[in-house]
Every structure is written in C-alpha cells, then in structure tokens.
Amino acid sequence: MKILFLSQRVPFPPNRGDKITTWRLVERLARKHEVTIMAFAHDEADMEGAEALRAKGFETIAIPIDVRRQKFKALPRMLGDTPMTLAVFGSPQMQSAVSERMQEMDAAYAYSSAMGAFLLPQTKPWVMHFAELDSDKWLQYAERHRWPLSQIYRREWRLLEKFEAKVADATSQNVFCTPLEQRIFQDRIPGRPSMVLRNGVDLEHFSPRPSEAEPEHMVFTGVMDYYPNIDGCVHFVKEVLPRVRSEFPNARFTIVGSRPTKEVLRLGKTEGVEVTGFVDSTADWMARATIAVAPLRVARGIQNKVLEAMAMGLPIVGTTSATQGVGAIHGRQYLVADRAEEQAHGVRGLLRDEAARTRLGLSARKFVEKHHDWESVFADLNGLFAE
Numbered sequence: 001m002k003i004l005f006l007s008q009r010v011p012f013p014p015n016r017g018d019k020i021t022t023w024r025l026v027e028r029l030a031r032k033h034e035v036t037i038m039a040f041a042h043d044e045a046d047m048e049g050a051e052a053l054r055a056k057g058f059e060t061i062a063i064p065i066d067v068r069r070q071k072f073k074a075l076p077r078m079l080g081d082t083p084m085t086l087a088v089f090g091s092p093q094m095q096s097a098v099s100e101r102m103q104e105m106d107a108a109y110a111y112s113s114a115m116g117a118f119l120l121p122q123t124k125p126w127v128m129h130f131a132e133l134d135s136d137k138w139l140q141y142a143e144r145h146r147w148p149l150s151q152i153y154r155r156e157w158r159l160l161e162k163f164e165a166k167v168a169d170a171t172s173q174n175v176f177c178t179p180l181e182q183r184i185f186q187d188r189i190p191g192r193p194s195m196v197l198r199n200g201v202d203l204e205h206f207s208p209r210p211s212e213a214e215p216e217h218m219v220f221t222g223v224m225d226y227y228p229n230i231d232g233c234v235h236f237v238k239e240v241l242p243r244v245r246s247e248f249p250n251a252r253f254t255i256v257g258s259r260p261t262k263e264v265l266r267l268g269k270t271e272g273v274e275v276t277g278f279v280d281s282t283a284d285w286m287a288r289a290t291i292a293v294a295p296l297r298v299a300r301g302i303q304n305k306v307l308e309a310m311a312m313g314l315p316i317v318g319t320t321s322a323t324q325g326v327g328a329i330h331g332r333q334y335l336v337a338d339r340a341e342e343q344a345h346g347v348r349g350l351l352r353d354e355a356a357r358t359r360l361g362l363s364a365r366k367f368v369e370k371h372h373d374w375e376s377v378f379a380d381l382n383g384l385f386a387e
Contacts, residue, residue, distance in 0.1 A: 029109070
C-alpha cells in the first residue's frame with residue numbers, strides 16, 4: 001500500500017519522545033508498505049532530519065512552521081470556537097500538500113490530533129494515532145492552574161474534546177498508547193473504534209551499565225521546555241531534594257534534556273543540582289546515575305523516560321501520572337509516590353539499600369524486555385492495514 005504518514009515534527013532523529021515513536025512507526029510501516037512522510041519542520045535541525053530521511057529512501061515533505069509566531073497570530077481565534085491547538089498548527093500549505101498527495105495514496109496515518117485535522121476532508125481510509133489524548137491533557141493543566149489560565153485551559157479542553165469526537169467519527173481506527181487513555185476516550189467519546197499500540201524502547205541502546213553508576217546520583221531526562229517536565233523538576237528540586245539531602249548531604253540531581261527554560265536553568269544554581277541542556281546520549285547520563293526519578297504531576301500516555309530508565313536497569317521513583325501508562329507494579333518494577341515526602345522516602349530508602357536498588361532494577365529490565373520490545377509492540381500494525 002501507499003501510505004501518507006503525517007506527524008507534527010519531522011520524525012528523525014529519534015531524540016525526543018514523539019520522534020522516537022514516529023520514527024519507529026515509519027520504520028515498521030516501511031517494511032511492507034511504501035511510506036511518504038509529511039511533517040512540520042520546527043527548526044533547522046528538523047530540516048536536517050528530513051534530509052536524513054530522504055537519504056534513507058523515504059520521500060519526505062517538510063513544511064516549515066514557526067510555532068511562536070503561530071501562537072501570536074492565533075490569539076484572535078480565542079474569541080471564536082476553534083481550539084488554539086488547531087489555530088497554531090493550522091496551515092493552508094500543509095492542507096494543500098496533504099490533499100494533493102492523498103490523490104495517489106491508498107491510506108494515511110496521522111500522529112497527533114492536530115495532524116488528523118488535515119485528513120478530515122478525505123474519504124480514503126486513515127488511522128488516527130493519538131500521541132496523547134490532548135483534551136485530557138488540557139483538563140489536567142486547568143486543574144493545576146489558577147484563573148485566568150484555568151479558564152483558558154478549560155476552553156481548550158472542551159473544544160478539543162468536540163474536535164476529537166469529530167476526528168473519531170471520520171477515521172477508520174483510533175490508536176492509543178495506553179489502555180488508560182483508551183478507557184478515557186471510550187468514556188468521553190463512546191461508540192467509536194479504538195485499539196492500543198504501546199510504546200517500546202531500544203533495548204540494545206538502553207542497557208544496564210552498573211559499573212558506571214555514581215553514588216547518590218539521581219537523574220531526570222526529558223525535553224526541558226515542556227510544561228509537565230518543568231513542573232515536575234521544579235517540584236522535585238524545591239520539595240523533594242531537600243528532604244533527601246537532609247540524610248544524604250552529598251546527593252546530586254541532574255536534569256538532562258534539551259532547550260531548558262530560564263526557570264529550569266535557575267534550578268541549576270541550587271546546591272546539588274546540574275542542568276545539562278542538550279546531550280548526545282541520554283543513556284550515558286543515565287548510566288552515571290544510581291536512581292532515576294519521574295516526578296511528573298501532569299502526564300498521560302507512556303513516558304519514554306520511564307521505559308528507558310527501566311531498560312537501563314535503574315530503580316525508579318515516579319508519580320502515578322508518570323508510571324500509570326507502563327503497566328508495571330509498584331514495589332516490583334518501580335516505586336510509585338505522589339506526595340513530596342513519599343517521594344523523598346522512596347529515594348532515601350533506595351539510597352540506603354543497594355540490594356533493593358539492584359532487585360528493582362533487574363525486575364524493571366526484565367519487564368520491558370517482555371512487554372516493550374519495539375519488535376513486538378507494533379506487531380498489530382500489519383493487521384490494522386490489512387483490515
């Protein structure tokens with residue numbers, strides 16, 4: 001089949017959560033189908049990524065987008081009934097390119113609801129892969145902010161949920177990366193088809209290296225201009241780390257990820273905290289850690305940072321929000337803690353007990369080997385397009 005694959009970012013190189021998944025999807029689909037990629041290019045690195053995809057044999061159409069400028073231009077749309085997400089990612093150039101290219105395609109695959117919008121005029125079969133249920137994410141944002149932001153976020157939640165229902169009616173299949181998001185979708189938008197394709201992890205690249213671990217070293221990985229990551233790290237540094245250092249004064253916390261905001265950079269001035277910015281290999285930094293933390297207070301979907309730490313054999317202390325998509329068991333493959341004191345208690349306990357760290361890390365590695373190998377998690381893709 002000829003498949004048009006739409007993504008919000010150029011799906012290469014796989015150096016952040018959405019790009020990891022989209023690259024794996026494209027690579028897997030290309031084993032049996034002819035895949036054309038159409039994506040937004042957010043910066044020069046995305047344009048270089050598009051060129052790399054062409055070198056790999058993928059027809060790739062990259063359409064530049066300036067998200068900051070788009071957000072400013074979208075402000076007047078707040079007075080209407082268009083979700084800001086669609087206003088920001090609305091693009092006549094993308095719509096025209098999709099409509100033209102679909103004439104020669106057999107089907108399409110849209111990753112993220114904003115990209116599904118470009119397929120609504122289509123009558124050919126297409127798949128809507130919700131990277132995360134965006135409406136639910138905005139509802140979580142609303143619940144964590146005060147007025148007026150809470151009202152703005154609630155508006156986005158209501159309008160996006162209506163849009164997601166429209167998309168769900170138009171597509172051949174709705175895909176989610178966790179059973180939790182599928183259940184939320186079925187509750188709020190009932191009667192539409194849905195299925196789960198879990199995320200995977202590169203088990204070869206992210207593999208245990210216990211000899212490199214540094215004592216009392218905690219690590220967090222993630223793109224650091226993304227609100228849930230910022231909020232989680234600020235919470236950890238201000239509320240959790242002091243409780244840990246009260247018993248382990250030499251304990252260190254490293255925030256590893258590209259594009260740290262000013263707020264994140266200020267955390268690096270705290271004693272015991274390092275902010276790296278972009279690094280070539282997050283695996284190298286995780287290998288240096290004793291414990292991985294995932295203190296996200298707003299999250300849905302599967303957190304790649306959690307899967308990667310598990311694959312590295314690291315013991316993890318994470319919130320319910322950060323771990324619930326993985327499907328492992330508290331106390332067996334990771335520790336789940338939501339309140340600051342509970343998180344600090346979990347970290348301190350692991351720092352005291354090397355045997356517990358080793359046991360948790362080994363169990364985590366075995367779990368991802370069984371449930372999150374890329375070769376197995378996307379096994380249903382072929383059946384999906386056969387239907």
